[in-house]
Amino acid sequence: MNALGVSYSFKVDVDTHDGMRDGVPRLLETFDRFGVKATFFLSFGPDNSGKAVWNLFRARGFLRKMLRTGAPKLYGWRTILSGTLLPARLIAAKHPDIVRRISDEGHEVEVHAWDHRLWQDHLDRLTRDRIREQFARAFECFERILGRRPRAVAAPAWRATATSLQVQDGLGLEYASDVRGGEFGFPELDGYRSTTLQIPTTQPCLEELLTLGRKDLDACAEEVLAVPAGARRPEGRGAPLVVIPLHAEVEGGVYAPFLEILLRATAARSARIQTLHEKASEILSSAVSPPVIRVRAQPMAGRAGCVALAVPLDGEA
Ligand SMILES: [Zn+2]
Numbered sequence: 001m002n003a004l005g006v007s008y009s010f011k012v013d014v015d016t017h018d019g020m021r022d023g024v025p026r027l028l029e030t031f032d033r034f035g036v037k038a039t040f041f042l043s044f045g046p047d048n049s050g051k052a053v054w055n056l057f058r059a060r061g062f063l064r065k066m067l068r069t070g071a072p073k074l075y076g077w078r079t080i081l082s083g084t085l086l087p088a089r090l091i092a093a094k095h096p097d098i099v100r101r102i103s104d105e106g107h108e109v110e111v112h113a114w115d116h117r118l119w120q121d122h123l124d125r126l127t128r129d130r131i132r133e134q135f136a137r138a139f140e141c142f143e144r145i146l147g148r149r150p151r152a153v154a155a156p157a158w159r160a161t162a163t164s165l166q167v168q169d170g171l172g173l174e175y176a177s178d179v180r181g182g183e184f185g186f187p188e189l190d191g192y193r194s195t196t197l198q199i200p201t202t203q204p205c206l207e208e209l210l211t212l213g214r215k216d217l218d219a220c221a222e223e224v225l226a227v228p229a230g231a232r233r234p235e236g237r238g239a240p241l242v243v244i245p246l247h248a249e250v251e252g253g254v255y256a257p258f259l260e261i262l263l264r265a266t267a268a269r270s271a272r273i274q275t276l277h278e279k280a281s282e283i284l285s286s287a288v289s290p291p292v293i294r295v296r297a298q299p300m301a302g303r304a305g306c307v308a309l310a311v312p313l314d315g316e317a
Contacts, residue, residue: 203244204223
C-alpha cells in the first residue's frame with residue numbers, strides 16, 4: 001500500500017477509570033517514543049462499565065459472552081463490576097494531573113462523555129435537556145482542569161441522533177467526531193442537517209477485528225492502516241484522512257503491542273500524522289466548503305448495537 005498523500009490520525013477514546021489511570025500514561029510513553037501526537041477524547045464522569053456487564057448477565061449465555069469477548073482479561077474485574085456491585089469511580093475528573101499531562105505533552109485533548117455508559121445505552125431515550133446536561137458537566141470539568149473550552153466532542157460508541165447533533169451545534173465547536181466511515185462534512189441524520197464539521201472514524205478498532213475472529217495482530221494492523229475504498233482527495237481539501245480508533249483500555253493495556261506495530265509501520269512509511277484539530281483547521285480554512293454527508297443509525301460488523309454510519313451518496317464511490 002502506498003501511504004503517500006495519506007494523512008493518519010490516532011483517535012484515543014478513554015472510557016474507564018483504569019483506562020485513564022493506567023492506560024493513558026502508557027499510551028503517552030509509546031507516542032512519545034515515536035514522536036507522534038494523538039487526539040484524546042476523555043470521559044470525565046462516573047465509570048459505569050459494570051452496567052453493561054449487568055445487562056449481559058440478565059441475558060442468556062452471559063458467561064459464554066464474557067469469555068468470548070475476553071472482557072475479564074481486557075478490562076479487569078474492578079472495571080467490570082464498576083457502577084453495580086462496586087461504586088462507580090470518576091474517570092478524567094479524578095485524574096486532573098493526567099489530563100494536564102496529555103495536553104502538556106502536545107496532544108490534543110477533547111471531550112468524549114460525562115457518563116459514557118448512559119450515552120451508549122440510552123441516548124435514544126435522553127431528552128434534549130439531559131443531553132445538554134451531559135455536555136455541561138463534562139465541559140465544566142474540562143475547563144476547570146485545562147482552563148479553556150473544549151474544541152471538539154466525540155460520541156461514545158459512535159452513537160448520535162438528530163437531537164444530539166442539534167445540541168452539539170449549540171456548543172460552538174470546531175468539529176465533532178461521532179460518525180463511522182465516509183468522508184468529512186456536515187452530517188444529515190433523520191432529517192436534521194448539522195452545522196458542525198464532522199470528521200468520521202474511518203477504520204475499524206481492534207476489539208471489532210478480534211470479535212470478528214481475527215487473531216494475528218500484524219494482519220489486524222495492515223487492515224487498520226489500509227486506506228478505505230472510496231477515500232478520495234477532494235479538490236482543495238488536502239489528503240484523504242484515515243482516522244484510527246484506539247482505546248486507553250485496550251492499546252494502553254494488554255494490547256499495547258498493537259500500537260507499537262501501528263507506529264512502527266507508519267514510521268517506516270514516513271506517513272503524515274495529524275491531530276484531528278490540525279485536520280479540521282485545514283478543512284475549515286480551505287476555499288472549498290465541506291460536503292453534506294448522509295448518516296444513518298445502522299448495525300456494524302463486530303459491534304453490538306447501532307452506530308452513526310455514513311451512507312455513500314448516489315453515484316459516488
Ligand atoms: Zn468510548
